[in-house]
Amino acid sequence: MRGFLSGKTVMAVLVISVILATAILAPMFIPEQASTQMNMRARLLPPSSDYLLGTDHLGRDLFYRVILGARLSMMIAVTAVLMSILIGLPIGVISGYFGGHVDNVLMRLVDTFLSFPVLLLALTISAVLGPSLQNTIIAIGIAFTPFLARIIRGEVLRVAEMPYVEAARASGTTDLFMILRHVLPNILPPVIVQSTISLAFAILAEAGLSFLGLGTQPPQASWGLMIQTSRDYLDVAPWTALVPGAAIGITVLALNILGDALRDALDPRARR
């Protein structure tokens, strides 16, 4: 557990806790309007004592927006990635473990999805389903599934070749038991790492959808949407992009460190 409790990891856990706490608790203390309150006389102001992190092109307080944005961004990213794991894991495991025609059918399906750019796929799905929070999550979740399924299948193929799987088969282990006890634990590390990276991409994908009018609907705030709207003001008010950008960056970094630590903690080889 040494690795799990290193200074870096403790920091990451703290950061994630703060972000999650903010996302969950902020609405209790900050009125919803705080993030959407426009003030045309205070447009594009740099950070000051009045506006801790400055204001955007509509004079909205970036501090409130970034805090309230955490809620939406995190919720969308986390649920979407969980959803992609929920769908992708069985597909990948079944495909890799059983092989043959099952594998062929599933993987051609996955390849079809993979042949579209993620954003385009998410865009199409959410366009079909209609713009809403729920549909954004579904769109991103489905769009991310093929990547995960592919990675998991590859890992399963690797693990299925291992002598311990063969030894287990020779001693009469059933398929279900084999998958649960031998395959899943051994494919977990790359899945965890991929998931934490996917979280970062999911936050950005949500931004893309929002920009195209299908994700978060203005005036609501999400980090991705904030970056997108800051695009036109980068030269005069760079903080409008830096603030949500830093929020995404810190979150992703913390998630990655947490993912690494989690992987190490799950690995008996690293235990002492």
Place this chain on the structure above:
Amino acid sequence: MTNMQQSEGNGMGHGGKGSGSAPGLISIEGLRVEFETDAGTVVGVEDLSFSIAPGETVCVVGESGSGKSVTSLSLMRLIEFSGGRITGGAIWFSQLDGTRIDLTKAGDETMRSIRGNEIGMIFQEPMTSLNPVFTIERQLIDGLQLHKGLTRTQAGKAALELLRSVRIPEPERRMRQYPHELSGGMRQRVVIAMAMACEPRLLIADEPTTALDVTIQAEILALIDQLKRENGMAVLFITHDMSVVAQMADRVVVMYRGNLVEEGPVRQIFTAPQQDYTKALLAAVPLLGEMAGKPAPEPMRLPGSPAIAAVPAGSREKTAPEVLLDVRNLTTRFPVRGGLLQRTVANVHAVEDVSFTINRGETLSLVGESGCGKSTCGRSILRLVEPRSGQIIIDGVEIREMPPAALRNARRNMQMIFQDPFASLNPYRRLREQVAEPLVNFRVASGSELDDRVADLFDRVELPRSFLRRFPHELSGGQRQRVAIARALALNPQLVIADEAVSALDVSVQAQVLNLMMQLQTEFGLSFLFISHDMAVVERVSHHVGVMYLGRIVEIGPRRAVFEDPRHPYTRSLMAAVPIADPDRKTLRGDMSFKPVPSPIFPVGHETPTSHYDEVSPGHFILRA
């Protein structure tokens, strides 16, 4: 470089028996190498002193973790690239111009001019020490141009000359080929040619033949020896194999856990070893031919462990031996797919018309070189790969055409032990769970009865019960292999297929595991199908032996018949290639060349002849050519 002169005196300091007389080409004095790891400082080599005279072959022998490879990497100062640090001692090297320099203090520039130029190195795995994207020519001329300042054409000529000197057939054609187009032995020859390119005065060979088949090993060893004689080069030969030591060494350095245990001329080490560790190491090496005249397998006598009673030879021979496993005309092929539609374009004929029987309580060994189909044969019997045709009858039951559910049940009777003890246990599960798994699968036991059974199995393979709750990574290779054996024994099988089960182990551990297997055989009347490439080990453990070549058994019979009277030319060449752990019987001298094994890949629809055998003596069959 002010301390250049003081070198001679120091060499004597460290009780050095051999290092005193001649001024060494290279002398190591009190070398200490450390590694920084997360768990703190690990000492790779603690305090090592020895020297090598010009034109001498010094073998450094030791088991894994003895620090022998760390030593060789330190000489080249390559240890820094592996995360190690030389924290003490000196390595005095006499350069060509007569000056002696301390390699531990040499700068990067100096080291670059020495590496590959004055000191050449050969590594274990010939495929990874050649760059796959360059032709052989390119790999050779780079070094020549760099160190010798030759022009491109001169270097090309020199490269061709080098390939001739390492006796590569058709050198002109080889020059234009890529590493993957060459066989393993050929690749290692190229690696040697590269190391020889600048006529180094010291050649470091770090386990150069460990990854090679025995016939190729014989060729490479003979080649190194010959090059050494021709060029008056000194050789530092790192190996774990005492037989190779006996064949190659002038002097031997025995290492154990980062320290020198014993040093001396090769004959002295083999005939009058002084240290217990050396004695144990020698006792653990099975010698080809030492079982001559003995009717049954015999456990190895290991110093420090209680003598194990020899297998009672008579007990089973009174009654007529009863056949447990009967394999008839077994054929296994792997499809080679190609083209757009992934159609089968050819077949690898891995196992071709193989028949044999194994008696209850006896061991049949399948021996042969890599690619001969011996492993596939073992896995086909368990139907871990599906055979194409033939019959597999165990205990009177035909299993080749059994439906999956019946097969699952039939497998209770036969279990397998794999080669790599690191890969054959699931790293995420406790040992208790892994050994219990077969019992749980068939609901043989549960609750406290299950715990008792598992603890019993641990006792049987002589593992402490405190290991029950551990994870595989906490164990050594030998201990893991014991766990694998315990798991294989859980269901009380009658047949255990041991696929290279001791090949990855150190010799002392190998001897213990072999003894354990023989002991279990006498206690429980187990039958083994023992798959191995090691002739000496096979001679130790077998009742019957089958020699495989290109998917077929070319010779099969009682062990004594096969080993004492080999009839098939392939069996004979295998036996001739085995290095003998006796410095007075140097067999690997002069040009050795064995016929390369042809490809087992045939086009679809290729008609293979059936195997016909001649019986040369009772039970001893030879494949008819």
